[in-house]
Amino acid sequence: MIRSLARPAAALLLAGALAWAAVPAFAHGIGGRYALPVPLNYFLIGSAAAVAVSFVMIGVFVQERRLTGARYWRADLLSMRVLGPLLVSGATSAVVQALSIGVFGLVLATSLFGENLVFSNFTPTFVWIVWWTGMVFASAFFGDVWKAVNPWNITFRWAERLLGIGGSPMFRCPPWLDVWPALVLFWLFAWVENNFARAGEPRALATMIIAYSLITWGGMLLFGRHEWLRRGEAFTRLFGYFARFAPTELRTLDLEPCGTCDGDCIDTPDDCVNCHECYELAPPARRQINLRPFAVGLARNGAISLGEMAFVVLLLSTVTYDGFAATGPWNEFRSIAQPRLEFLGDAAPEAVGTFGLLMFPIAFFGMYYCFCWAMGRLSGETIGTLEVCKLFLYSLIPIALAYHVAHFLVLLLIQGQTILPLASDPFGWGWDLIGLADYTIYPLLTTKFEWFLSIVSIVLGHVIAVYLAHVTALRRFATHAGAMRSQYPMLLLMLLYTATSLWIVAQPIVES
Secondary structure, rough: HHHHHHHHHHHHHHHHHHHHHHOOOOOOOOOOOOOOOOOHHHHHHHHEEEEEEHHHHHHHOOOOOOOOOOHHOOEEEHHHHHHHHHHHHHHHHHHHHHHHHHHHHHHHHOOOOOOOOOHHHHHHHHHHHHHHHHHHHHHOOOOOOOOHHHHHHHHHHHHHHHOOOOOOOOOOOOHHHHHHHHHHHHHHHHHHHHOOOOOOOHHHHHHHHHHHHHOOOHHHHHHHHHHHHOOOOOOHHHHHHHHOOOEEEEEOOOOOOOOOOOOHHHHHHHEEEEOOOHHHHOOOOHEEEEEEOOOOOHHOOOOHHHHHHHHHHHHHHHHHHHHHHOOOOHHHHHHHHHHHHHHHHHHHHHHHHHHHHHHHHHHHHHHHHHEEEEHHOOOOOOOOOOHHHHHOOOOHHHHHHHHHHHHHHHHHHHHHHHHHHHHOOOOOOOOOOOOOOOOOOOOOOOOHHHHHHHHHHHHHHHHHHHHHHHHHHHHHHOOHHHHHHHHHHHHHHHHHHHHHHHHHHHOOOOOO
């Protein structure tokens, strides 16, 4: 078996190494020159080797076909003497909701009435650094935090209880709607983040927040709160995908609510996990908040719709585009394309960015589809390519998370410190509410440590992805040999993705 695994893996590793040995390292250092301890190409080859070796080791030693239901370890936090009552306490819930609405109100107030300057106003730093980058980390490493602090969900629940609004939806979502509303809203969010010139202006942010709030509350009123959170609230879906990686889960032991739940929440018999609608409807004694191993939520069963597949592909591709848009090759392309769009005036840069944000998901899916076609053929079974695409889709999420760590953790830890003086003077009016208006950013990490952190996170993310794909293949395909053959194209995809991710991350700090 080892020989049969090692031969294809070695061939793929050699191909990946040869392909990337000629990749140049472009120079645009940030904050000073930093030379890598060894050439970038060595890192690329070594990282690809780590992924390839992990493939061989996983193929040899992992024979388990299931990683779902009761087969993974879990511990109920609600059964713990002190922590359990604290988690379900009404006071805890009230404090969390009050903090969420308080911060949401502060963001709206400062964006509407504070100084309309990026670095003097609380809103831009909070939205783009603390909330956007931080909530991904919170979701992936703690749990589905967004469901608990989502201000639109909280305020609409208050309206349901106090005013009787939204008790019964006006319309029922047609099945064809799927999650396309959430996908469109997320694409618009990604466009604003990457291409909109005024994305950091407080007044522009206020307009977008108000517009999104009206869309979200309107969707909840028309289709029901839980239904719109599943189908139309972009961040509930986005952070929910990352929460599948997390070491915690909500589990409903009483499956009676699942009969009236509007979602498809049961993966296996007696297994309703992270469905907040069923969790709210279940009796308190039939609820659990469990600790579990990392990433097992990405290996669970469950049908994946076409819209969900498109959403995850968009998520993966926009994360990559966000990094690639700051590299030398993209700036060179921009310098060539923008003069040809002079007739658009000041909108020319945004038009080029829009093109990239449209083409990246298409190109990403095209490449993924081709690899999945090869996986289906090598498995020796009759299986449609789209089914293969859906089957292995969640195994790619650790890669997006790893790249998020490599690309944004330093931003959150260092530039995120500016939220402290801004919290002391949120409107930019010269206040010092908490005595931190003169706070100076402390450099927590060295550039060398940042680079090694990027390498470790990206390689580890790809190794986890290889493991999840292997477990999925064992569960789906009839024979171990067929499952292993199906993973050879996946390995090549991982090698290319690893090298690409490292190359993008290296661009600001590598000098040729």
